[in-house]
Amino acid sequence: MPFTRIAxxxxxxxxxxxxxxxxxxxxxxxxFNVPEDDIFMVVTEHDQDNFFYGKHYLDIDRSDDLVLIQITANNTRTVELKKALYKRIAEHLAESPGVRPEDVFVNLVDVPKENWSFGNGIAQYAPPA
Known part of the structure; x- marks a missing residue:
């Protein structure tokens, strides 16, 4: 169910x-206990003239290897799970492909379950009418 944008x-x-x-x-x-085949991601590349970020915002030293990750997911997770996700993403990306934790920026967008249609014009997660 998550939809992930990576820049x-x-x-x-x-x-x-x-x-x-x-x-x-x-x-x-x-x-988040997402099924293995529940993967919907896009990766976009941006040249220097179209990639802007605060190099030292919140005293974090970021480099041009910054990875911007935005995940849209159901609004059913606790703060503890969200924090665990951020940490685990940074750990996995440090392992491969070698992204420094300072260069892992994650934004989670919570949405109600009825805000999804996975095809056929149907809101698969919406309660029945």
Whole structure:
């Protein structure tokens, strides 16, 4: 059910981008109990003129290897689970493809279950009328 957007600076190889998606998906499976095949992700690359960030916001030293991750998911998780997810994503991405934890930015967007249609024009998670 999550939908994940990943933004990086242009020029990373395909294997790097794939490792990002795999690490994030493993984290979602482990922490949010998402089914293995419930994967909907897009990776976008941005050149320097279209990639802006606070290099030192909140005293975190970020580099041009910053990975911006936005996950839209059901609004059913506790704060503790969300914190565990952020930590696990940073751990997985440090392992592969080698992203520094300072360069892992995660934004979670909570939405009601009826805000999803996975195909066929049907709100699969919405309560029956």
């Amino acid at each position: 990086v600076r242009a020029g990373k190889p395909a294997a790097y981008r794939k490792a990002l998606t795999q690490g994030i998906q493993r984290s979602l499976v482990e922490i």
